[in-house]
Amino acid sequence: MPVARPETSDSRVIAHVDMDCFYVQVEQRQQPNLRGQPTAVVQYNSWKGGGLIAVSYEARKFGVKRNIPWFSSSMRGDEAKQVCPQIQLVQVPVARGKADLSIYRDAGSEVVSILARKGRCERASIDEVYLDLTDAAQTMLAENPPESLEVTNEEVLKSHVLGLSLDAGDVKEKVREWLHRSDADQRDKLLACGAHIVAKLRLQVLKETEFSCSAGIAHNKMLAKLASGMNKPAQQIVVPFSSVMGLLQPLPIKKMKQLGGKLGTSLQIDLGANTVGDLLQFSEAKLQDHYGLNTGTWLWNIARGINGDEVEGRLLPKSHGSGKTFPGPRALKTIASVSIFS
DNA sequence: TACAACGGCCGC
DNA sequence: TGCGGCCGT
16 A cells, blocks of 8 residues: 555645635626626525625625525515615526526636636636645745745735734735745745735736636645635635644634534534534544544544645536546545545 | 525435 | 435535
């Protein structure tokens, strides 16, 4: 059996790119008069003004909230009008009697085609992309490391660095310091390169598509995804190794991807674990007893910020036309998450 | 409170 | 392989 790389020394560079209120941005590009205005995209407007599926940040200031209409309704078009009378409501196109999201899917493809210039892309949803920048970051570190850059892209200096103390002094200067440290851990240097690359990519996306996005840069998909949502819109954040436990420890268990449902509830009720940090006290065997080998190991790992999931390289949201089936992306995933014990 | 969705993933 | 449960959008 080949020796597996311990996940605890994971030095990949993974970005999670999250488009900002994407459906709204797509409509605002089409109708520039909507830019800067409180705007929401609704589908099925016949019942109480339609369900909100995207809300601009201007509208959010008025308390307009996104709503998953087919799931415990909270706010619909009529209600949005009440709290924000000037809100612009745009309807999702309808084809064959159903909401047709294809214009948004196509707009997402524009973004992916730009991101894919720098690394392997996985479309996680209509408006979210994972990007594996390991190779690009290693190349940059070898050939053009941040510490030797003569001119630094201003955008990367707007990055957030999780755990960086910002009590006093010039924030931008502290970020510059962190990004350009020559004595940093090698893994942090790779993340710094990732931050530079992502900053440029986000500018390029803005230039070519007019869409803004937010991003998280970390050593695995789980952490990158957690981070990308922390500062929206139009911002990015890096998660250094040293900040991982501080991020996870107080995090409510239900906020973790895959733990928002019944499994998360069971962890709270059956194990009394309300934060990710609470999971640390349970042995792997104990978690496996409760939830099976795979899930138990997965839980033990994520509590420690370990996640071996690969960026899969799916550029298209659906697999139509290719009759080709391949054996097992699943097997790989299982091996990755168990490998630290071998 | 359901009402009007859909795709990916997983285990059986 | 197909189906149902689960999960997130």
